[in-house]
Amino acid sequence: MxxxxxxxxxxxxxxxxxxxxxxxxxxxxxxxxxxxxxxxxxxxxxxxxxxxxxxxxxPGLVNTHTHAAMSLLRGYADDMILQDWLSQKIWPLEAHLTGDDVYAGTRFACLEMIKSGTVAFNDMYFFMDRAAAAVDDMGMRATLAYGFIDLGMEEKREAEIKATETLVAHVRSLDNPRIRVAVGPHSVYTVSPEGLRWCAEYAAEQEIGIHVHLSETEKEVVDCVARFGKRPAYLLDDCGCLTPRTVAAHCCWLDEAECRLLAERGVTASHNPASNMKLAVNRAMPYHWLKAAGANVSLGTDGCSSNNNLDLMEEMKFAALLQKFAWNSPTLLPAGEAIEMATAAGARALGTGPGTLTxxxxxxxxxxxxxxxxxxxxxxxxxxxxxxxxxxxxxxxxxxxxxxxxxxxxxxEEEIVREAAAAARSLVDRAQDSS
Amino acid sequence: MxxxxxxxxxxxxxxxxxxxxxxxxxxxxxxxxxxxxxxxxxxxxxxxxxxxxxxxxxPGLVNTHTHAAMSLLRGYADDMILQDWLSQKIWPLEAHLTGDDVYAGTRFACLEMIKSGTVAFNDMYFFMDRAAAAVDDMGMRATLAYGFIDLGMEEKREAEIKATETLVAHVRSLDNPRIRVAVGPHSVYTVSPEGLRWCAEYAAEQEIGIHVHLSETEKEVVDCVARFGKRPAYLLDDCGCLTPRTVAAHCCWLDEAECRLLAERGVTASHNPASNMKLAVNRAMPYHWLKAAGANVSLGTDGCSSNNNLDLMEEMKFAALLQKFAWNSPTLLPAGEAIEMATAAGARALGTGPGTLTxxxxxxxxxxxxxxxxxxxxxxxxxxxxxxxxxxxxxxxxxxxxxxxxxxxxxxEEEIVREAAAAARSLVDRAQDSS
Structure with missing residues (x-):
């Protein structure tokens, strides 16, 4: 070596x-x-x-939205309608995930991120104690959140609260300055207002971040308005989830007022262009509104099953090109701003320094x-x-x-790749055996 | 070695x-x-x-639309309005291009294409005899066209005819089965109907291909309708330019009838997603219409100054993702079809075999x-x-x-990269000295 x-x-x-x-x-x-x-x-x-x-x-690149261990699901299923893809392919496989899988998948994801210049990432998934071990081994920085999903059920909410508290205690016990913890309320369509409120209060009390999906699809917005009488950003705000410690992923369907709200609250909006294109969400993040409002806009790859890689250098190109194309302006998101998104804005979001060479x-x-x-x-x-x-x-x-x-x-590297391949194969075998 | x-x-x-x-x-x-x-x-x-x-x-990848020697202009100017970019940056530099530059730039482009899996490309530029020498040295296949632009002027047309005939004679004299020649009427907005007709007749007589830009921007369509009373594909058809030997690049603004026309004539439509996004052409090639009509749809990177690389593996991702996003369908252009675009469809277009491993x-x-x-x-x-x-x-x-x-x-490799860097530097120096 x-x-x-x-x-x-x-x-x-x-x-x-x-x-x-x-x-x-x-x-x-x-x-x-x-x-x-x-x-x-x-x-x-x-x-x-x-x-x-x-x-x-x-400066080292910062990936502000991913599900690292989903590297094991790379290429398992593509080119499908979102709901079919989740219900027929992703969820049945994830039901068989173990902590060992998450360790192997996260370590493999760290390898991929390091090889493409990323030094820090914002992660949301399960078995996050094992993700922490992988991050520690690989020497990167990460902010780890357990994906909190209560589906409006009180019993499930109690379990998610416990899982969140357990992870926070675990990460604190590591006392590793490279590894931070956040609360991870998945989204307004998977977490009840009660759950969102708990997440916001707990994050404030613990002085830790909030990692949430926001307005990825039009359906999310339409359903939220039908159910709660307000758009998703306002619902999150009512529940206290919009803070300077919050990273909101996707943000495709924000309207202009919501962009101003995010900026006022100091929220970071994480742009995930490749995932948004692949899943055909039908609208690109309104970067021009967020920029005009002064919001912090960072960059993320999303998980490997909806991208299908963790290369933030490639993601910068997708961001710069998608913004130009979707908003019909060849001058929107020039190269310098794309680099700022992938470095300083991400570092600000995760609190890992200025994200500059200074x-x-x-x-x-x-x-x-x-x-x-x-x-x-x-x-x-x-x-x-x-x-x-x-x-x-x-x-x-x-x-x-x-x-x-x-x-x-x-x-x-060779061992990490080999173990990831073996873990992925074993996961699929177990899922097939049980079906 | x-x-x-x-x-x-x-x-x-x-x-x-x-x-x-x-x-x-x-x-x-x-x-x-x-x-x-x-x-x-x-x-x-x-x-x-x-x-x-x-x-x-x-199968080896086939890049069906590029301007290879523009590799020397990579990153020279970006994030600009198309017309400013051309008139203030690209054209003033191109005015100083020499045959040596085109040799160095094309050889460098071949290196980049080989390193990303491309074996054949469809090129349109100037000093194409020197491009042929570069292709020969690098061992690739190429179909070379001189960019024919008469701007409606008879004198200029005569010069372009002569340049085209000279290139055809030169490439024939090489007697190299890897190197073919095509006629390159630039587009309906830069070549008069007289020029287009000559190109079509000469290509038929010589039994060689036609390489043309088609409906890249909405302005091209609007102007063509205003000037000639018909959309660009119909104008090209009237002039005899739509043939099974024709590769039409971009094809963003085709309507459904034009897609059927291209399919009927056996034309190949070359998709150039990264360039279209970067230049914000505001519409993706209607792949679903072309596919439904049975047209041959291939893939191209366009030149390095509007992409900014020649990596057809990356371009496959841009194609598959842009189609999904722009036409709001996560099932459109699945992975297998993207590979077909970049291999068999390209090989069919350039007549380099089936483009399959058979x-x-x-x-x-x-x-x-x-x-x-x-x-x-x-x-x-x-x-x-x-x-x-x-x-x-x-x-x-x-x-x-x-x-x-x-x-x-x-x-x-090292020498090719070094010479390309030197040629680019010298080109900019000459342009600055003269301004």
């Missing part, structure tokens, strides 16, 4: 390109960026030196190959990163100063 | 996966698939053996990494290829039985 991956200590990235200039980046033992510039090397006595020539440094920020750093085909010619690095490259251009990934990948090598 | 790349002769791909079965593929000295199956190895005494374990074989077909073969993250788990290879993978999963590429890439190694 490359010794740069196994070494620990302070670190210097020498002669790397940032915004067209060649600089050094010094990272101290705590994993904080200590200096950036031509003289940065003088500020530390680096234990590790990474050659930054032919490399472009960008002194004092956590050293969450991605090095892209400046000699890659997709980076040639190199007129505008932002344009190439968004429109031409995918995760394959990512060469090195640092999270809090620790090297998770170097020259595309991630420790244990 | 890997000896499998330099070796010449008959070839065996041993133990490779096709449609879930493990088989051998035997390729004879002429580059034709001689046998496929468990006993294929017995049919030839192979000079070269490629280990197919952990590899999935698919005995007697040219050995245009791509080997994908079955152990890649994007191919794990491997429930459905088609789904993974379209929705999860990009060109990075392509390990080996054969064109007419010749190995163009093996284990991601392409001969001369």
């Amino acid at each position: 490359n010794e740069i991956i196994t070494a620990r200590g302070s670190l210097l990235i020498a002669g790397v390109t940032i915004d067209g200039a060649t600089v050094d980046i010094a990272v101290d033992e705590k994993g904080t960026i200590a200096a950036i510039g031509k003289d940065a090397k003088k500020t530390i006595d680096a234990d590790i030196v990474i050659d930054g020539s032919d490399r472009i440094a960008v 002194v004092g920020a956590p050293a969450d750093i991605v090095l892209l190959d400046a000699r890659a085909v997709c980076n040639t010619p190199l007129f505008h690095a932002d344009s190439n990163a968004v429109y031409a490259c995918n995760g394959g251009a990512v060469m090195t990934v640092l999270c809090q100063g620790r090297v998770l990948m170097h020259e595309r090598e991630v420790p244990g | 890997n000896e499998i790349i330099t070796a010449r002769g008959s070839l065996l791909i041993a133990g490779v996966t096709i449609d879930g079965a493990t088989v051998d593929i035997a390729v004879d000295e002429k580059g034709t698939i001689a046998a496929i199956g468990k006993d294929a190895k017995k049919t030839i005494d192979a000079d070269i053996v490629i280990d197919g374990s952990d590899r999935i074989a698919v 005995v007697g077909a040219p050995a245009d073969i791509v080997l994908l990494d079955a152990r890649a993250v994007c191919n794990t788990p491997l429930f459905h290879a088609d789904s993974n290829a379209v929705y999860a993978c990009n060109g990075g999963a392509v390990m080996t590429v054969l064109c007419q039985g010749r190995v163009l890439m093996h284990e991601r190694e392409v001969p001369g």
Whole structure:
């Protein structure tokens, strides 16, 4: 294995390109960026030196909406009507999921995210204690939420409350600054107002985040209005779920007033363009309204079964192109804003720092190959990163100063892939045996 | 260099996966698939053996609409209104293009296409004799058209006719079965009916293809109706340009009758989803109408300045997702049809064989990494290829039985990238000096 991956200590990235200039980046033992510039090397006595020539440094990417362990369901079923896909394919398989599956699937998802430049993610699923173990092993950051679904049933709600409290206690007990916990009320169509209210109060009391699906489909909006007399964002707001600690995924069918409401409450809207296109939700997130209102808009891949990958570099292209196409404006969401979405906006959402390459920020750093085909010619690095490259251009990934990948090598990759394949096969076998 | 790349002769791909079965593929000295199956190895005494374990074989991809040398303009200007982008950025730069630039840019484009699994492409640009030299050097197949633009001026038309005739004579003189020539009337808004008629007659006389842009924007349709009293497809038909040898790019704004007309004439419609989204053309190709009419629908990346890459694996995902989103149907353009678009439909369009892995077909073969993250788990290879993978999963590429890439190694890659970067820099410098 490359010794740069196994070494620990302070670190210097020498002669790397940032915004067209060649600089050094010094990272101290705590994993904080200590200096950036031509003289940065003088500020530390680096234990590790990474050659930054032919490399472009960008902040580590942040995936603000996924269901990581669903990597095991990649390609299991596609090209179906949403309801058939869920009821005939996804749910019957998920009924057989074990904690071991979630560990294998989350570890595999972390591998995929690291290989495409992601350092932190916002996750919602089940067996999240095992997801935490996987994140810990892989050295990434994550905010983990148990998917809270009460379907309006009090008994189920009590069980979900317990599951949520158990996860929060577990993650707190880990005392790992890279791993955070959030409350995960699934959506207004799967959680009762009572459940939503409990989630909001508990999140406030615990000072933790809220991770929720919002206005993914038109049906969600229509049903919500029919049932509660108000649109989903207003229902969430009534229940106290719209806070600066809230990440609302999808947000396709928000109207303009709801966009203003999200901005006023400090909510982050997570754009998930590939999933929205694949599932044909028939409307792209109104980014222009959210932007005009000053909302924080971040980027997410959604789970592997509705994307079908976790490559946030690719997702930036889908975001920038979908916004242009859906809202009929070739100038909407230019490359620089797409990168901001995938970095700083995500970091703000998850509270993992500024999400920029600045002194004092956590050293969450991605090095892209400046000699890659997709980076040639190199007129505008932002344009190439968004429109031409995918995760394959990512060469090195640092999270809090620790090297998770170097020259595309991630420790244990073969074993992680093999175990994910075995877990997926076993899951399908068990589901078929029982049917 | 890997000896499998330099070796010449008959070839065996041993133990490779096709449609879930493990088989051998035997390729004879002429580059034709001689046998496929468990006993294929017995049919030839192979000079070269490629280990197919952990590899999935698919037909080589065919890119049916691009402007290859525009790889030099990748990322030069983005996120602009189409007319500003062309008049302020692209055209001023193109005015300084030389034959050497086109050679460097096309060779670089070939490298990018090979690295993402493309074996053949349909090109339209200038200095196409130099493009032919690049294609020859790189071992790919291409159909080359000079972009014919008369703007209604007779003098210009005469010059375009001469340029077209010169290119046709040049390509014929090469006598290279991998390199074909076509007539390239740019579009109904840049070529007069007289010019279109000449193109159609000359193509018929020479028995060569026609490569044209069709109904990319609403403005094109509106202007055509105002000027000629008919929609673009009907104007092209009146001029004789709709033939089984015709590839019409974009086709976003076709109405249902035009889709039937294209099908009746045997025209191939080339879908270019990423370009259409990036330039915000406001309507996706009506694939459902073309499919219902029985038209041949293929896939293309368009040029690098409006995509911004030539990765047809990525383009399959854009096609499958854009169709679902734009026409509000999660079942439209399933994975298998996206692969058909990128392989067999393209091969039919360019006359390069069936575009399938079948005995007697040219050995245009791509080997994908079955152990890649994007191919794990491997429930459905088609789904993974379209929705999860990009060109990075392509390990080996054969064109007419010749190995163009093996284990991601392409001969001369570093030099080709370096020369493209230098050519792009020099082009911009010359343009700036003259402004």
